[in-house]
Amino acid sequence: MPERVFDLKGARVWVAGHTGMVGSALLRRLASTDVGEIITATSAELDLRQQAPTHAFVQDQRPDLAIIAAARVGGIQANRNAQGSFLYDNLMIAANAIEACRLAGVSKVVILGSSCIYPREAPQPIPEEALLTGPLEPTNEGYSVAKIAALELAKMYRRQFGLDAISLMPTNLYGPGDNFDLETAHVLPALLRKVVEAAREERRYIEVWGSGRPRREFLHVDDLADATVYAIEHYSDEQHLNIGTGEDISIAELARLVAEVVGWEGEFWFDPSMPDGAPRKLLDVSRMQELGWSAAIPLSDGIEMVLAERSITDGEADLPETSSGEAGRRRFPRALQ
Numbered sequence: 001m002p003e004r005v006f007d008l009k010g011a012r013v014w015v016a017g018h019t020g021m022v023g024s025a026l027l028r029r030l031a032s033t034d035v036g037e038i039i040t041a042t043s044a045e046l047d048l049r050q051q052a053p054t055h056a057f058v059q060d061q062r063p064d065l066a067i068i069a070a071a072r073v074g075g076i077q078a079n080r081n082a083q084g085s086f087l088y089d090n091l092m093i094a095a096n097a098i099e100a101c102r103l104a105g106v107s108k109v110v111i112l113g114s115s116c117i118y119p120r121e122a123p124q125p126i127p128e129e130a131l132l133t134g135p136l137e138p139t140n141e142g143y144s145v146a147k148i149a150a151l152e153l154a155k156m157y158r159r160q161f162g163l164d165a166i167s168l169m170p171t172n173l174y175g176p177g178d179n180f181d182l183e184t185a186h187v188l189p190a191l192l193r194k195v196v197e198a199a200r201e202e203r204r205y206i207e208v209w210g211s212g213r214p215r216r217e218f219l220h221v222d223d224l225a226d227a228t229v230y231a232i233e234h235y236s237d238e239q240h241l242n243i244g245t246g247e248d249i250s251i252a253e254l255a256r257l258v259a260e261v262v263g264w265e266g267e268f269w270f271d272p273s274m275p276d277g278a279p280r281k282l283l284d285v286s287r288m289q290e291l292g293w294s295a296a297i298p299l300s301d302g303i304e305m306v307l308a309e310r311s312i313t314d315g316e317a318d319l320p321e322t323s324s325g326e327a328g329r330r331r332f333p334r335a336l337q
């Protein structure tokens with residue numbers, strides 16, 4: 001195991017975006033470490049798109065470690081329909097948060113991106129070096145450009161100001177607290193909801209967008225949270241790191257797997273009028289493996305874990321409440337209460 005480069009013991013940790021799927025997984029994971037204090041603010045308390053309140057918050061709270069898990073996220077259709085908002089919101093969140101951390105002297109900053117930063121036709125599996133080597137996938141160009149800008153800002157602030165910022169690029173995520181709204185969800189929660197509802201209503205068919213041929217890699221968000229803590233403790237460099245499982249599956253195969261886990265035996269209708277998006281996005285995860293970390297949750301187990309969530313099995317599938325986790329000593333800033 002590589003040497004420890006950051007000690008979480010007693011650290012004051014700001015998790016930006018703690019109510020989201022990634023942020024709440026981070027709170028669950030951090031609860032089993034010996035961090036000193038977890039600092040959070042909801043988006044109603046602190047709008048990270050606003051520079052002055054973001055800078056004031058970080059100056060006031062003075063975290064030792066900041067994990068920037070706040071983002072505007074969504075599936076292929078949400079991205080395609082709101083490219084400008086995905087670019088603006090994510091750009092502002094990243095710029096304000098990173099600059100605020102630099103000004104407040106935060107010891108370590110973690111930037112979370114996405115595998116969609118890579119060119120549409122990147123070699124597979126995609127090595128980190130493929131960044132900025134070709135045109136992006138058009139359905140999520142706004143989101144990708146914002147995430148590329150964030151990782152470049154982190155890299156340049158490391159070079160110019162010595163900020164210890166690391167950037168992690170997870171593949172497609174799923175898990176508890178996911179978005180199950182069919183218009184804006186990613187494929188896995190969307191298919192899970194469609195199959196659960198078809199089983200409940202004894203329907204024989206469900207609709208799957210696109211051709212079913214694109215391939216995707218799916219990482220359980222608890223694995224991402226574990227990788228994040230591992231990278232915080234063991235990594236400090238400007239090179240961004242891919243986080244994934246190293247395995248992918250076609251959308252048609254995913255639909256069959258979800259049906260199998262749910263125990264539904266119907267058929268799939270593919271809708272070619274809906275976009276396929278990138279043909280494939282399998283990450284090369286050798287850098288993280290060499291550092292000593294690998295994903296632990298197999299896809300079928302992960303789907304079962306999500307299925308066990310009350311929210312999609314109790315008949316109230318739309319937009320389940322995101323959990324803010326049980327991270328123990330959380331403290332809301334007095335001024336924002």
Ligand code: GFB
Pocket residue numbers: 074075076077079080114115116139140143144171172173184185186187188190191207208209210211214216251274275276277278
């Ligand atoms: O997960 P998804 O929305 O995002 O879609 P991307 C993945 C694939 O699943 C696409 C197909 O080929 C979709 O056409 N698909 C089939 C479905 N049925 C459905 C369905 O019911 N709902 C959805 N959503 N898809 C997003 C990016 O791309 O992934 C973001 O737009 C981000 O920027 C995120 O990177 C991780 O993998 O295509």
